[in-house]
Amino acid sequence: MSGKAQYRLDILLGILLFAGMSFALYMALIGAPTERTMGDLQRIFYFHVPAAITGLAAFATNFVSSLVFLLRKNRRWDALALASAELGILFFCMVLVTGPIWAKPVWFVWWTWSPRLTASFILCLLYVAYMLIRKSYEDPERKASVSAVFGVIAFVDAPLVWFSIRWWRDIHPSPMLETGGLDPSMRPAFYACLGAFLILFLYLLRRRFCLETMRNKVDGLLLRLDEMR
């Protein structure tokens, strides 16, 4: 892609993100009706759940990119895997911070080791370990291969996060979208927030991927300099 096309894509994504986030905020805080039992506190749900879904999408991107890297050994897939792992951690940090803020007034505790919460916490820790593994290797090829294998294994926890509230008894609210538990009047706000979070993911993924491309360029220049000496 040429520099001009990349610049245009950046502008387009930036405009989409600004418009999408503004609309999502309006829908979540004003447009959506107030829930009967929890009141305005339920509005945390509109950002908490999309952050969780986007985080899982980021980890799924890491899983696919890691697999493709192991098959093709192309460094661009490794860069995509790294970018998506970092973003997955960011979105899961949002989930793990907003969840307890919602839980305290509703469950009267900040945290409980329920299957969903525990699996989510472990998933986040697994990808923190993924980042630490990358830091512990000097050789770029070995770093990429070892972290790709770890990324594929770490993703095993993601279905546990998704299905934990279906498989085991859990204090966490049941899956409202599939069971129809979410009131139809609340769905536009939820989908607006989900859309905005997915645009945010694409925007950040692109920026983080470009950052890794720049880092590879630095590695290439350093190699050239070493060869000249």
Place this chain on the structure above:
Amino acid sequence: MDKMHYLFAAYMAIWILLALYLFSIHSRERKLREEIERLKNILDKAE
């Protein structure tokens, strides 16, 4: 704490995390850009 405070705290936490991440990406981009320029200059002089 009032329920509205929890709502405010949750949304603020999201924006703070996002702002910190954007700041981190921006500063890493800036450092790499400077590093690329520095290395290119060294290579140009050497060639």
